[in-house]
Amino acid sequence: AQTVTQSQPEMSVQEAETVTLSCTYDTSENNYYLFWYKQPPSRQMILVIRQEAYKQQNATENRFSVNFQKAAKSFSLKISDSQLGDTAMYFCAFMKDTSGTYKYIFGTGTRLKVLA
Amino acid sequence: GAGVSQSPRYKVAKRGQDVALRCDPISGHVSLFWYQQALGQGPEFLTYFQNEAQLDKSGLPSDRFFAERPEGSVSTLKIQRTQQEDSAVYLCASSLTDSRNTEAFFGQGTRLTVV
Numbered sequence: 001a002q003t004v005t006q007s008q009p010e011m012s013v014q015e016a017e018t019v020t021l022s023c024t025y026d027t028s029e030n031n032y033y034l035f036w037y038k039q040p041p042s043r044q045m046i047l048v049i050r051q052e053a054y055k056q057q058n059a060t061e062n063r064f065s066v067n068f069q070k071a072a073k074s075f076s077l078k079i080s081d082s083q084l085g086d087t088a089m090y091f092c093a094f095m096k097d098t099s100g101t102y103k104y105i106f107g108t109g110t111r112l113k114v115l116a
Numbered sequence: 117g118a119g120v121s122q123s124p125r126y127k128v129a130k131r132g133q134d135v136a137l138r139c140d141p142i143s144g145h146v147s148l149f150w151y152q153q154a155l156g157q158g159p160e161f162l163t164y165f166q167n168e169a170q171l172d173k174s175g176l177p178s179d180r181f182f183a184e185r186p187e188g189s190v191s192t193l194k195i196q197r198t199q200q201e202d203s204a205v206y207l208c209a210s211s212l213t214d215s216r217n218t219e220a221f222f223g224q225g226t227r228l229t230v231v
Contacts, residue, residue, distance in 0.1 A: 004158075033216050043205060045159070045222035052217075091158050095216055101172040102149045102211065102220065106158030 006107035023092030031097040039089040120223035141210030151207040
């Protein structure tokens with residue numbers, strides 16, 4: 001079975017600074033996807049960034065980038081130039097590349113607070 | 117619609133009551149799925165639909181939980197004889213295709229409290 005571990009329950013960062021959120025996962029699969037989702041108080045999960053396991057290059061979306069280490073099964077999220085609107089819960093998630101389902105395995109989340 | 121819509125936003129049920137939670141996906145989206153999020157936890161998979169076909173219901177915790185999507189659009193998650201451990205936020209999401217490459221869009225969830 002796959003598992004996702006987020007070891008930082010809470011983090012804080014000063015506005016405009018950089019912060020890195022950690023995520024490790026366990027799987028015997030070779031093909032899979034990894035995601036970071038943001039969940040503000042509105043509860044709506046919003047996709048931040050996605051990485052396909054077969055791609056060597058780390059994904060980047062504007063101020064958000066990942067450090068994907070496949071051998072170490074690590075998938076950290078770096079947020080640059082943090083903004084107050086980045087305050088939210090952040091969930092790391094894993095999904096097997098299998099047809100017939102759409103099953104994310106989520107971690108327990110990291111609560112990020114951006115300080116003014 | 118503009119996004120995934122769930123109703124009601126909040127539901128309080130007495131233990132033993134039946135409840136029905138509704139999800140309106142984005143129009144034309146093929147995939148629809150339900151997740152359960154307990155307080156302080158990450159969401160956990162309940163079930164997956166591709167159009168009207170329920171292809172995966174491996175996450176439904178008991179036979180008290182039932183989901184349907186009869187016309188391949190709106191979906192309803194029904195919980196019979198609710199119990200306190202059913203208290204959680206129920207999230208619905210939809211995706212344009214059945215490919216893992218396609219972004220999934222989540223609704224704002226229904227917070228169910230069983231008293």
